[in-house]
Amino acid sequence: MLNIEGLGAGYGKMTILHGLSLSLHPRTATVILGPNGVGKTTLCRTVSGLIRATRGRISFEGRDITGASPAARVRAGIVQVPEGRQVFPDLTVRENLRLGAFVHGMPDQDAFDRIYALFPILLQRQSQKAGLLSGGEQQMLALARALMTRPRVLLLDEPSQGLAPMAVELIGHAIKQVAESGVTVLMVEQNLKLAEMVAQRVAIMEHGACTLEGPANEVLSSDAVQNAYLGKKR
């Protein structure tokens, strides 16, 4: 599927990813947990091609995509939902969705229906300007817009950011459904509750690398996670 080997990346002379390796299992939701500033967004941007890797290799289904442009990665099916939602506030919900489908030309009604079945609230709001939606609804729209590209791998950068607990639960439910529909999901987060809802596998990120990776129940109950996130000593 998607393999990341010894990945290095950063900004100018500052190195943020220090030889990060991770393999995504197909049709599986993997969540990377890590504290503020550890490089989670940097990882997402390097996988989607917005930041160039300085070393290492990213391959997708056996093909080396380390040097591929962001557009080529989207065409291959690797699509990122950026941090902070970034919907177009002055366009309607439907227009935002239509933009998401640009790689396939003009979307047909089936494409919209598929999305509206997953997010009924977006059907109700389809003619409203996206800027008038609540934070949780905007996050749903950002997710739905990415799904219009029919991704094979969906990269989610802290979808819980700035959301109330109830909205986090709704987003978690939607992401879970997306993963169950066969899309491979890589989500970076620091919200343990969302990670627990979505993850089939969990990786822990520390100092720019993944230090622990495995089945969600094993990693989430490990001492490292219990101590760091719940302050529990066992």
Ligand SMILES: Nc1ncnc2c1ncn2[C@@H]1O[C@H](COP(=O)(O)OP(=O)(O)OP(=O)(O)O)[C@@H](O)[C@H]1O
């Ligand atoms: N455009 C940039 N130019 C320079 N440094 C940056 C830039 N973006 C991020 N950084 C720095 O890179 C480091 C990692 O940032 P990154 O956003 O990847 O972390 P993160 O784990 O996603 O954090 P958070 O959970 O707070 O979003 C931080 O020290 C940050 O200040």
